[in-house]
Amino acid sequence: xxTLDRSAAAPLFRQLSDALRRDIEQGKLGIGSRVPSVRxxxxxxxxxxxxxxxxxxxxxxxxxxxxxxxxxxYVSQPSRSMPPPAFQASMAGVAVDSEWLVSxxxxxxxxxxxxxxxxxxxxxxxxxQIRHALSTLxxxxxxxxxxxxxxxxxxxxxxxxxxxLHARAIELDPEQIILTQGASQALNLCARLFLxxxxxxxxxxxxxxxxxxxxxxxxxxxxxxxxxxxxxxxxQLELLAASHRPRAFFTNTSLQNPTGTSTSIAxxxxxxxxxxxxxxxxxxxxxxxxxxxxxxxxxxxxxxxNRVTYIGSLSKSISPSLRVGFIAxxxxxxxxxxxxxxxxxxxxxxxxxxxxxxxLTEGRxxxxxxxxxxxxxxxxxxxxxxxxxxxxxxxxxxxxxxxLWARFAAGIDxxxxxxxxxxxxxxxxxxxxxxxxxxxxxxxxxxxxxxxHAQVYRFLERIAAGKA
Numbered sequence: 397x398x399t400l401d402r403s404a405a406a407p408l409f410r411q412l413s414d415a416l417r418r419d420i421e422q423g424k425l426g427i428g429s430r431v432p433s434v435r436x437x438x439x440x441x442x443x444x445x446x447x448x449x450x451x452x453x454x455x456x457x458x459x460x461x462x463x464x465x466x467x468x469x470y471v472s473q474p475s476r477s478m479p480p481p482a483f484q485a486s487m488a489g490v491a492v493d494s495e496w497l498v499s500x501x502x503x504x505x506x507x508x509x510x511x512x513x514x515x516x517x518x519x520x521x522x523x524x525q526i527r528h529a530l531s532t533l534x535x536x537x538x539x540x541x542x543x544x545x546x547x548x549x550x551x552x553x554x555x556x557x558x559x560x561l562h563a564r565a566i567e568l569d570p571e572q573i574i575l576t577q578g579a580s581q582a583l584n585l586c587a588r589l590f591l592x593x594x595x596x597x598x599x600x601x602x603x604x605x606x607x608x609x610x611x612x613x614x615x616x617x618x619x620x621x622x623x624x625x626x627x628x629x630x631x632q633l634e635l636l637a638a639s640h641r642p643r644a645f646f647t648n649t650s651l652q653n654p655t656g657t658s659t660s661i662a663x664x665x666x667x668x669x670x671x672x673x674x675x676x677x678x679x680x681x682x683x684x685x686x687x688x689x690x691x692x693x694x695x696x697x698x699x700x701x702n703r704v705t706y707i708g709s710l711s712k713s714i715s716p717s718l719r720v721g722f723i724a725x726x727x728x729x730x731x732x733x734x735x736x737x738x739x740x741x742x743x744x745x746x747x748x749x750x751x752x753x754x755x756l757t758e759g760r761x762x763x764x765x766x767x768x769x770x771x772x773x774x775x776x777x778x779x780x781x782x783x784x785x786x787x788x789x790x791x792x793x794x795x796x797x798x799x800l801w802a803r804f805a806a807g808i809d810x811x812x813x814x815x816x817x818x819x820x821x822x823x824x825x826x827x828x829x830x831x832x833x834x835x836x837x838x839x840x841x842x843x844x845x846x847x848x849h850a851q852v853y854r855f856l857e858r859i860a861a862g863k864a
Contacts, residue, residue, distance in 0.1 A: 400441055408443055409450035416451065420460050420471055431461065431469050511847035512814070512825030512840070514653070515716050516798065520771055520845060522764040526715055529754040533747070545746030547734045549575025549722070553753035557708070557722055560756075564685065565697035566706065572730045574737060577744050579683050579709040579721040581737075583607055583646070586679045586705055586723065589736050590644045591616050598636060598645040600628055602801070602830035602839070604653045604681070607646060620832030621645070623652065625792055627659030630666040637674035644677045650692040651684040651797030654830045654841035658794075664693050671703045683709040683721070686765055687772055687797050701726045710752050712798075713765055719745065720752045772796055775844035782853050783842065787860030791839070800842045803827070804860060809836035813859055822855060 398415045400408050419425045432440065437448045452469050455461040462472040548554065554570040561568060576582040591597055593615030599608065601620025611618045619636055622629040628647055636642070647667070649659045659667070671678050680695045685708065696706035706724040714720075723733055737744070755761050773796055780793050783802045791801040804810065810826035817824045827839025 398441055400443065408441075409447045409454065412437075412441065412443070412448065412451035413454040416455060417458070417460055425471050427471055427473050429471050430467075431471065433468055508821050508823050509846070509849055509851060510823040511842050511849070511852050512823050513843050513846055514798075514825075515843075516712065516768070516845050520768060521715055522760075523715075525755045525758070525760065525764065526718075526751065528758075529751045532754050533750055543746075545743040545749065547738050547743055548573065548730075549744055550746050550749035550753060553720075553749045553756065554722075556753055556756045557724075561706075561708075561724060564691060564694055566694060566724060567700060568724055569727070572701065572724055572727055574723045574725070574730055574733050575744050575749055576721040576723060576737065577741070578711055578716075578719040579681065579707050580606060580610075581741070581744075582707045582709075582721045582723045583679070583681065584610060585733055585736050585740070586644075586646075586707070587611060587614055587616070588740070589729075589732060590677050590679070595644075596640045596642040598633065598640075598642045598676070599832065600647050600652065601832050602654050602827060602841075603646070603832070604648070605825070605829040607681075608830070608832060611646075618832055621647075623655050623657060625657055627652075627657065627663040628667060630663055630670065633667065634670050634674075637670055637676060641674065642676045644679055645671065646679045646681060647695075648684070649680055649682050649695055650688050651794060651799070653684070654799050654825070654827075655791050655801040656794035656797050656799045657792050658688070659693050659695070661693050664695055664698055667695065668699055668703070676703075678704045679707065680704050681707045683707065683712055684797055686713040687769055689769055689773070689796050696724065701729075705729065710756070713768065714752060714755055714761075718748045718752055720748050769796060772798060772844065775848060776800070779842060779844040779847045782848060783856070786853055786856040788840075788856065798843055798845060800844055800847075801827075802840055802842060803838040804840075806838060808838050808859065810838060810840050811836065813840070816859075817855060820851075820855060822852065 398412060400411045402408070404411065416425070416431065425431065431437070434445055434448045434452065438445050452461055456463055459472060461469045463469055548571065551570060553575060554573040557573050558568060558570050576585065587610065591614065594617065596617045596619060597611055598619050598621050599611070600623050602623060603620070608618060619640060619642070621633045621636060633645070647659070651658055667678065678695055682694065685692060694706070696704045701724060707721065708724070709721040710718060711720065725733060776794060776796065779800060780790060783800065784790065788802040788804060791803070804813070810824070811828050814824040814826040825841040827837030827841070830841060831837055
């Protein structure tokens, strides 16, 4: 018989499953032995039948128990999977390229310092909001949890996003918003709708590494538009558009990844004129807009979704695990995007969308965003100073957002630097991953939320001094 504590925070079914698991791992319950029946265990522990069933089912899912029809539950040998080799204490010999980054950077990397990663620390996000939303959602009808969602996405969330976009001066109806599984799916849907293999597409240079890899995998010809402190280099944009007649231009407007720059109003107007003159579409990836202290410039607001298709995400401000992004587009284009979404992956996850809707419509979310902005601003100041003290040169010193773009002196290839860092359990993001050219790059992208660490600075100092 197991002793369960009704006053403990852990639910009874979890206490029971944990106790049984310990007995199995310690050999007190041998492989192949039968555990007490559900009814007998319930009587011995003074708990309900459903509590025992939940505990047993948890152990079945973990591989510790095996159910046998009309016989009961028997102890089985749980599988012992090894941790992924890419994230052991040393990553000696890894090839740090875009394929490696996409394949491995999102795995469990608790043994690494990750100044090159692309997300915020768990402690910076409001996990309690998600717990509250889960609790709220659990009290709703079970029938709403087991159906396909709307092709456009959960309507209450689209209405909440309509209000949020209205505050950014983007006027639209909820039917012009398509919810996606993160901004990555949104970018992919736009690429596949607007482009066909062999088409030329322009992107910021440097640009979000996964987007460059996605476009190249799709068979599109990717040409970079140099990024300046005021956004894309508009003179180069016009020259490239005249020479190559692109079908689309993908750009970050606010707190760009990786440079941290934002597009000025003058640059925004010039970009829109170029799109009109050279007949290309603009995909505005604005997933960092929530981190702006003041309302930033939006191409979609200036254009009102004529040539501009707008992409946003809740993954940065709520949680990356929810995987909720969205596309805002003109009415006809929204219908085409919703159809493309259904053909390629059916509906997005309505449970995640409901959780995001609950969080977004509660007053505490606004306060959590303000706290998040403040932490990013403080980290920007600290990490910018730390990198400069190490001998690196900053491309731009933003006051907000997640990223800094910094370089070593000429002649240092940061792909090689990143491979040396991997030997010391540091994950860096070399500039070549974000650039469209083939030349070695002296640049690195730093996530300020993960970079303010003595071990990071010591390594960078050695590289800058030529001692590594």
